[in-house]
Amino acid sequence: MTPFSSVTGPAAPLLAANVDTDVIIPIQALVGTGKDGLGGQAFARLRYRADGTENPDFLLNQQPWRGTPILLAGENFGCGSSREGAVWALMGMGVRCVIAPSFGDIFHANCFQNGLLPVRLPMEAIRRIAALSGANGLTTVDLERRVVIAPDGEAIPFEVDSRKREALLEGLDDIALTLRHAESIAAFRDRAQTERPWQ
Amino acid sequence: MPTMFDRIWDRHVVTTLGDGWDLLWLDRILLHDLSGGRALREVAERGLRVAEPSRVFATPDHAVSSAPGRTAATFPRGAQLLDSLRRNCAEQGVRLFDLGTRENGIVHVVAPEQGIVLPGATLACGDSHTCTNGGVGAVAFGIGSSELTQALATNCLPQRRPGTFRIRFEGTRAPGVTAKDIILHAIGRFGAAAGTGMALEYAGSAVRAMSVEERLTLCNLSIEMGARVGMVAPDDTTFQYLAGRSFSPKGALWDRALADWRGLPSDPDARFTRDETISMADVAPQITWGTSPEQVAPINGSVPTLEQARSPAESEAWRAALDYMGLEPGQKLAGTKVDWVFIGSCTNSRIEDLRAAAAVLGGRKRAEHVTAWVVPGSEAVKAQAEAEGLHRLFLDAGFEWREPGCALCVAANGESVPPGARSVSTSNRNFVGRQGTGSRTHLASPATAARSALEGAITDPRA
Numbered sequence: 001m002t003p004f005s006s007v008t009g010p011a012a013p014l015l016a017a018n019v020d021t022d023v024i025i026p027i028q029a030l031v032g033t034g035k036d037g038l039g040g041q042a043f044a045r046l047r048y049r050a051d052g053t054e055n056p057d058f059l060l061n062q063q064p065w066r067g068t069p070i071l072l073a074g075e076n077f078g079c080g081s082s083r084e085g086a087v088w089a090l091m092g093m094g095v096r097c098v099i100a101p102s103f104g105d106i107f108h109a110n111c112f113q114n115g116l117l118p119v120r121l122p123m124e125a126i127r128r129i130a131a132l133s134g135a136n137g138l139t140t141v142d143l144e145r146r147v148v149i150a151p152d153g154e155a156i157p158f159e160v161d162s163r164k165r166e167a168l169l170e171g172l173d174d175i176a177l178t179l180r181h182a183e184s185i186a187a188f189r190d191r192a193q194t195e196r197p198w199q
Numbered sequence: 200m201p202t203m204f205d206r207i208w209d210r211h212v213v214t215t216l217g218d219g220w221d222l223l224w225l226d227r228i229l230l231h232d233l234s235g236g237r238a239l240r241e242v243a244e245r246g247l248r249v250a251e252p253s254r255v256f257a258t259p260d261h262a263v264s265s266a267p268g269r270t271a272a273t274f275p276r277g278a279q280l281l282d283s284l285r286r287n288c289a290e291q292g293v294r295l296f297d298l299g300t301r302e303n304g305i306v307h308v309v310a311p312e313q314g315i316v317l318p319g320a321t322l323a324c325g326d327s328h329t330c331t332n333g334g335v336g337a338v339a340f341g342i343g344s345s346e347l348t349q350a351l352a353t354n355c356l357p358q359r360r361p362g363t364f365r366i367r368f369e370g371t372r373a374p375g376v377t378a379k380d381i382i383l384h385a386i387g388r389f390g391a392a393a394g395t396g397m398a399l400e401y402a403g404s405a406v407r408a409m410s411v412e413e414r415l416t417l418c419n420l421s422i423e424m425g426a427r428v429g430m431v432a433p434d435d436t437t438f439q440y441l442a443g444r445s446f447s448p449k450g451a452l453w454d455r456a457l458a459d460w461r462g463l464p465s466d467p468d469a470r471f472t473r474d475e476t477i478s479m480a481d482v483a484p485q486i487t488w489g490t491s492p493e494q495v496a497p498i499n500g501s502v503p504t505l506e507q508a509r510s511p512a513e514s515e516a517w518r519a520a521l522d523y524m525g526l527e528p529g530q531k532l533a534g535t536k537v538d539w540v541f542i543g544s545c546t547n548s549r550i551e552d553l554r555a556a557a558a559v560l561g562g563r564k565r566a567e568h569v570t571a572w573v574v575p576g577s578e579a580v581k582a583q584a585e586a587e588g589l590h591r592l593f594l595d596a597g598f599e600w601r602e603p604g605c606a607l608c609v610a611a612n613g614e615s616v617p618p619g620a621r622s623v624s625t626s627n628r629n630f631v632g633r634q635g636t637g638s639r640t641h642l643a644s645p646a647t648a649a650r651s652a653l654e655g656a657i658t659d660p661r662a
Contacts, residue, residue, distance in 0.1 A: 084343035113345035198448035
């Protein structure tokens with residue numbers, strides 16, 4: 001996992017609600033493709049026209065948003081399919097942090113597995129940041145201090161699960177942490193087998 | 200006084216991890232072709248083994264052709280995924296329901312059908328519609344690839360306990376109202392994010408009266424309300440459904456299990472984080488008009504006008520959805536011309552769904568301009584339907600009778616609805632491009648889909 005401490009950039013306002021993971025990465029891009037190289041397919045249906053050329057109307061094809069590490073989003077970002085390719089594709093196009101009022105639960109969990117930071121802020125704060133964002137209006141997201149610094153310098157604190165925060169700061173993986181509980185797991189297994197052998 | 204969800208969760212906590220996190224034991228892990236092979240390979244690459252291979256079941260469904268007479272080679276890119284799944288299952292000792300064998304099918308159709316998912320169990324799968332399996336009273340949830348690798352390697356997952364959200368459906372349904380209509384209505388009422396961070400429990404007299412297959416449909420769309428988990432308390436209907444299935448407990452073990460399962464339902468005075476009631480008197484057959492399952496209306500109703508939106512942002516979202524769908528604000532839904540009909544998916548591809556669709560055919564043929572597909576959810580469903588002669592009714596009506604798999608629900612198998620074509624689909628997602636780039640999807644019940652194929656337009660199945 002890629003560690004995360006802080007990022008700075010022009011926060012791109014992609015504020016529609018219910019942006020689903022099918023829109024973030026079409027399933028066809030995930031059939032037989034690895035984790036790498038998905039950046040070019042992120043938001044493919046919005047980013048490219050039918051003839052395969054870039055759609056100049058799509059926000060992330062425009063300056064200063066192209067390649068930004070920070071997305072501002074609407075309610076329920078990343079809803080729908082569990083495909084982790086949505087996170088790989090966003091990271092592949094350089095995104096390290098998405099700020100939204102709420103996230104799809106599975107997408108939210110997938111973000112932390114890969115080093116993409118999902119930040120929950122109220123929609124009004126997101127709109128405030130969006131209004132100030134631009135080539136000279138940079139936003140910083142600081143996980144160490146748990147704060148978003150808006151382009152005007154306003155510091156907006158955010159909450160993040162302390163367990164997930166530490167894992168992200170250190171780039172730690174859950175498997176190693178879980179395997180530390182091998183004895184508890186073995187004991188649980190034996191007990192469950194006795195109590196509910198049909199399970 | 201615990202809810203059913205909390206009771207089952209508590210039983211599966213291996214150890215608490217602090218800050219509200221638990222290490223949760225998994226009774227079952229399901230794999231499919233799109234992510235299963237890779238997850239197994241990643242376990243091996245870390246120098247680990249699958250911790251509990253006998254608890255893991257794999258079936259190819261996503262990237263397999265549904266063409267009659269298909270083999271793995273019919274869709275070559277999918278064949279590579281299946282090869283990887285086969286190889287890695289063999290290396291790790293994981294049971295595979297391979298293509299063409301009688302247990303094969305869509306993972307969430309197969310698990311209840313084979314008795315793999317049982318009341319009181321925890322189950323995880325790298326697919327968001329894993330919530331379907333909660334229809335028998337299990338805590339079943341979708342996970343991503345990384346969590347799947349962890350689950351296989353440790354048979355556990357660190358999880359944060361969600362809140363609980365009960366929806367009681369009370370009263371008797373009107374004729375022609377199906378489980379699909381009921382859950383679409385609920386999503387329309389509460390919204391696509393209402394269940395975020397929650398485990399849903401569906402209760403009430405209308406749910407008690409449902410078959411297990413209807414309950415699976417109900418739970419299937421939990422994720423479209425944002426909830427990873429949807430459940431229905433197990434009862435005699437559940438037990439009759441599970442008795443005698445391949446992997447259900449037998450003999451004395453069945454009796455012990457049954458005694459345990461009867462104690463699972465939520466206590467009468469259990470407290471839920473959120474509790475809502477929907478009267479069946481308010482629910483008509485539904486059809487979606489937009490690009491989120493929450494954008495839904497009664498089939499005899501209209502697309503809303505933009506003035507009905509609750510905020511400027513919602514108005515903007517509706518306008519974008521209607522532009523994509525090629526619909527006008529305020530227009531009647533019934534009578535809208537349809538090009539494709541898809542009956543299938545883990546939502547609505549079970550034998551009762553196929554019976555319901557066949558029942559509206561009445562010896563008629565599909566409209567000439569409509570392409571209509573029926574994709575049974577599993578080999579078992581297909582065999583049962585053919586034994587009942589349903590396939591003949593579909594074929595006589597000009598529908599295609601195809602091979603089991605996810606097919607046009609997710610369009611990951613080389614099959615798709617063409618750009619601009621309007622599809623009435625029994626699946627679960629009307630997202631932009633879901634059934635193929637530029638495809639326009641209306642979600643509805645099997646009866647509505649079949650009837651719309653006959654008329655060549657969106658049609659109320661009761662009309």
